Amino acid sequence: QVQVVESGGGLAQPGESLRLSCGASGSIFIIYVMSWYRQAPGKQRELVASFTRDGSTNYADSVKGRFTISRGNANNRVDLQMNSLKPEDTAVYYCNVRHSGPGSVTWGQGTQVTVSS
Secondary structure: OEEEEEEEOEEEOOOOOEEEEEEEEEOOOOEEEEEEEEEOOOOOOEEEEEEEOOOOEEEOOOOOOOEEEEEOOOOOEEEEEEOOOOHHHOEEEEEEEEEOOOOOEEEOOOEEEEEOO
């Protein structure tokens, strides 16, 4: 079984920063991709940023230049640094891990990010 746990998030004012962290544990031999998705009320879940096993990154156009995804302090962790936050960044942020373990894909429980003055 594979577990994915997010931390961070919370309330920020426009222009401020927040940092999210995601960790994967359990029956994992290889992690292929760790990604952050978000879902705002009434909208579909969308990809925000991803980090592949070889260190490649990918970002949604809406966050390029503001968000940075990076490997955490271990190969099974990834961080999302969110700068210059905007109200439209308000959403529940989910960590997604594609791996070699059971099920191949595991989602975290989500963490709320609210950007409001």
